[in-house]
Every structure is written in structure tokens, then in C-alpha cells.
Amino acid sequence: MPVHADHPRSIDETALAAAALDGTMAGVAVFDTELRYLYVNPALVRHNGLLPAAHLGRRPSEVLPDIDAREDLMRAVLADGRAREVTSSGRLPAESGTARCYWHGAYHRLEVAGRVVGVVGIVLEVMASDAEQHRFAQAQRHLSLLDSANTRIGTTLDMDTTCAELTELVVPGLADVATVEVFPPDVAPPVRPAPPDVVRMRRAAISSVRGLSRGIAQFGVAGDYIDYQQDAAVPRCLVTNQPVVENLTGDERLSRAAPSPERVAAYRELGLHSAIAVPIAVRGAPIGVLGLLRACGSPVFTDDDVVVARELAVRAAVHLDHARRFTHEHTIALELQRSLLSEPRPPHPHIEIATRYLPADRSVLVGGDWFDVIPLPDGRHLKAMGDVMGHGVEAAVAMSHYRSLLRLLADEELPPHRILEQLDRMVERSGLDRAATCLIAVVDRTGGVCEVSSAGHLPPVFIDPGPAGTWLGDVPAGPPLGTGFGGYRTTRVECGPGTVLFMYTDGLVERRGEDIDVSVARLADLNLPESGDLEELLDAVLERFGPGAEDDIAVMASRARVPFPADDCATG
Known part of the structure; x- marks a missing residue:
């Protein structure tokens, strides 16, 4: 490892440092201020399965594109000098097949004579059970969804566009089918009156994985009005302002969750087995519902899935409220323009x-x-x-x-x-x-x-x-x-x-x-x-x-x- 000329060391000290780095089981790397490899120790070379020359002068994301290198965290260490630890995962060239590795890393800023010269990273591979690996991967997906929501939802003041952005975000990461349904607008051309024993919602958006898109269309497309029986999941969600989870293991539970009893056979044919209805509310008053469905080989919804779905609904609610207010005022403005x-x-x-x-x-x-x-x-x-x-x-x-x-x-x-x-x-x-x-x-x-x-x-x-x-x-x-x-x-x-x-x-x-x-x-x-x-x-x-x-x-x-x-x- 290079030593700055302003800090001379004895031969013994330098040899001691080299021996420590070369002999440790932990992977050690030194990066410059552009996050390019300056040094890798033998343990990291064995771990990554690449020669030192394949590392030097390149960034981690260039050398190992299938790992979560957390270059953002390394830049933060460079910026403020605060050391950080993080657990990451990915697939390495040294591993066969599609096995995912997990490791714990610690990063600190390297300074010589008061000058920032780079970052030192020390990583140690950790073992995880299949269940732990699954939970870790699921947590990573959830965090990615929540992070993406900040930029992908609410790009316009159009209500239907905002609803579509939400459904497209959660498929397939969180659900095989996603819908957003809202209450009919209070300023709009009238629709046929709803029967007294149903709850009528307007389907603002629907997304699904490719294999289900054709079958799902029979249940209503964007723009349709959907009538729900009183004990269906959507009305219960609206009444309680709480998520309703239906892991539909039997026809009785499936018929209770469906908008109408005749839908049960069609749901079974498509393999739909789990559903979440999440209220989209503003100041405690619901304005719509996010519906999530899973089918066939997808796992049932977990409590963590519900937490993520609810957080997404909360974030979307702010944008939908803005869009709803704009749509209301826009419609009034249009009528005013027509009259004037x-x-x-x-x-x-x-x-x-x-x-x-x-x-x-x-x-x-x-x-x-x-x-x-x-x-x-x-x-x-x-x-x-x-x-x-x-x-x-x-x-x-x-x-x-x-x-x-x-x-x-x-x-x-x-x-x-x-x-x-x-x-x-x-x-x-x-x-x-x-x-x-x-x-x-x-x-x-x-x-x-x-x-x-x-x-x-x-x-x-x-x-x-x-x-x-x-x-x-x-x-x-x-x-x-x-x-x-x-x-x-x-x-x-x-x-x-x-x-x-x-x-x-x-x-x-x-x-x-x-x-x-x-x-x-x-x-x-x-x-x-x-x-x-x-x-x-x-x-x-x-x-x-x-x-x-x-x-x-x-x-x-x-x-x-x-x-x-x-x-x-x-x-x-």
C-alpha cells in the first residue's frame, strides 16, 4: 500500500502493514477520490475471482456490475469523513450459477497530511440462511420501491396519470395485478345511479404482469365504473380506513373479497389467491383504494408487504389530492369558459x-x-x-x-x-x-x-x-x-x-x-x-x-x- 512521502516509516513498519493486509481474511481495498481501485489485498482478489490488474484504475460498478457496490455510500464517506457500515449482496464472478453472496462492509476516509486521498473499504463475507436471504432480498425490493416512488409518482396534475404511475410502480415488484379506484368526481357528467346495496368506484388505472393482462381485462379497464358488494374487501377497507388482507384459500373467502359473487370462478381460473385493499386517504378521509393481487406461484402477502403498500398509498395520496383538486377546479374553469x-x-x-x-x-x-x-x-x-x-x-x-x-x-x-x-x-x-x-x-x-x-x-x-x-x-x-x-x-x-x-x-x-x-x-x-x-x-x-x-x-x-x-x- 503506498505511503505518502511526508510520512516516512521504517522498513519494519511498512512490512508490518503489508503483512497485516496481505494476511487478513477480510477483503481490503483502497479507492481514490474518484472511487477507482488503487489497491486490493489477496483476500479480496480471491473473493472477487479477478486478478488485481482487473481492479486497478476502475470503479467497483465497472469491475463487478452484478453487486450492490454502494458507491453512493462511499461518496458520502468522502464528503463528510464519517465512517459507515453496510450489508450488501450480489453475484460475484468467482461464484458459479446464480448464487447470491452477502457481505458486511466498513468504509472510512483516507487522509494523508490533512489531504483527502481516498476511501478504505474492508468487507467480510457473511452467511445467510435461505429464509434470511429471501427476507433480505425482499427488504431490498421494498426499499427500492419506496425510493422509486419519490420520482415516479406525481409527475403531473392529472389524476388518472398519477394512478397509472402507482400501479405501474408496484407491478411486478409487489403484486401481479394492481388497480387504483377512486370515488366518482363530484363535478362531472352524471353516470347511471348505483343500486343502494353497492359501493361504486371508478377504476382510474390497472396494471398486470403480461400473462394476466388479457384475463384481467374482463373485470374492467381504466375508466370503467366498478360496483362492489358491501362485504367485499374494498368497501370494508373504506369503512375502517385500514388495509384489508385476503389470502384467498377457499371459495367462501374469495367470494367475500370479490366485487360480486359471479367473479369467483373467473378469479380461480386466473389463479388469483391473495389480495390487499389499501385505503388512499387525505386528512383521514378516503379518496380511493389501491388494490393488489397475486396469482399462481407468487407467495401470499406478508405483513411487510402490507406496510410497504400502505406507505406507497400514503405517498400517492398527497399527489392524488393535488390532482383531484386541480381536476375539480379545471372542470369548473372549463364550464366558466364555456359560459363566458x-x-x-x-x-x-x-x-x-x-x-x-x-x-x-x-x-x-x-x-x-x-x-x-x-x-x-x-x-x-x-x-x-x-x-x-x-x-x-x-x-x-x-x-x-x-x-x-x-x-x-x-x-x-x-x-x-x-x-x-x-x-x-x-x-x-x-x-x-x-x-x-x-x-x-x-x-x-x-x-x-x-x-x-x-x-x-x-x-x-x-x-x-x-x-x-x-x-x-x-x-x-x-x-x-x-x-x-x-x-x-x-x-x-x-x-x-x-x-x-x-x-x-x-x-x-x-x-x-x-x-x-x-x-x-x-x-x-x-x-x-x-x-x-x-x-x-x-x-x-x-x-x-x-x-x-x-x-x-x-x-x-x-x-x-x-x-x-x-x-x-x-x-x-
């Missing part, structure tokens, strides 16, 4: 309208973008596209205020710029603290004239099926609404029959690192599809401009239907 942003009805049978709304964050379905179409006297109609600053429920509430005020002002039959002026003053007086852009177009269906005014909004696009083609409206943009500055103007645009008016919010074109004028200019390339269908037009627009959007997108395309009688020509 209902698709406008055509103001006249001769007017076609197509709309889309895409939130930038799919987890936040409410926002400040809106569109509307309001019928006016004399065959005219008002079209509006607006964008309130911000996202989420607060922006949606502000958007609702803007939309309501606009509808109120539209009844006064004012030109577009006067509507925006009035709306700006009303918003300022109301104390609404969110500014908004808005584009208003009043279309005279019989006169071929479109009057447009903008409050800080991007210009409209006109798509003519005839020789005029596509062009951007030259509309001066006044200040956003809510600023109190006013100063809006109305621009008259002459349009031919069948011209499409395309309106949008900035999420469609605004991209990081690109000038907004460049982005908007690309809209001049829009063309109607061969079918002329407005829905297909919006599909094509979103396919081209939607990817990469960082803000909500609202788009609306409208036009008068053609052909009309000569005295009933129209614009969009």
Missing part, C-alpha cells in the same frame, strides 16, 4: 361565422380573449374581438365585464369609434384595473361597407375570393381600453360579396424574437380553401400559426353567404 365564451350565433341567416379559442396553457382554460357578434337594426351587425391583459379567472371576469358593456353600448347604434370611446370611459369609471385591446367592425350587409375601429388591437384581414385577394386592413390603432386616453377613429372599408373578415388576438402571431409587424404581414398570405369552408380556413390557420404560441389564441372568420340577389349583396 359561448360561440356567437349568426345575427342573420345569411351570415356565416366560425370561431376558435385555444388557451396557451392547456391547464388554464379561462382567459381574457373574447369574440362576439351582435345584431343591429337595418340588417347591420357588430363584430368584436378583444384581449384583456393577463390569464386565469381574474382575466376572464374582466373579459365578461368588457363584453357586457359592449353589448349594452351596441344598442345605442353608435359608430365604432364612439362605441370604443364610451366603453373606455365606462371601464375607467368602473374601477376595472385590467386594460384590454379591442377591434370592432360594423358591417352593413346590404351596402358592401365595413366600418372598423381599433383600441390597440391588431388589424383585421380581408380575404376576397375574387381578384382583390387578401389584404390587411389599414386601421389606425388607438390606445387600449381602460387607459382613459380615447382618440379612436373609424375606417370605412369597401368589400365585395363573399369577402371574409378574419379577426384574431395577438397570440396567433406574436412570437419571441420576431418583430410583430413581420408576423402580422404573413397573414396577407391567407387564402380560402378550395371548399370555401370557414371551419377549414380556421383549421389551416391554426395549423400554420398555432405551434409555438405563448399566449391565448382567439380567431373568428365571418362573411355573408353568396350568391344573393343583386339588391342584397353583402360583405363580411
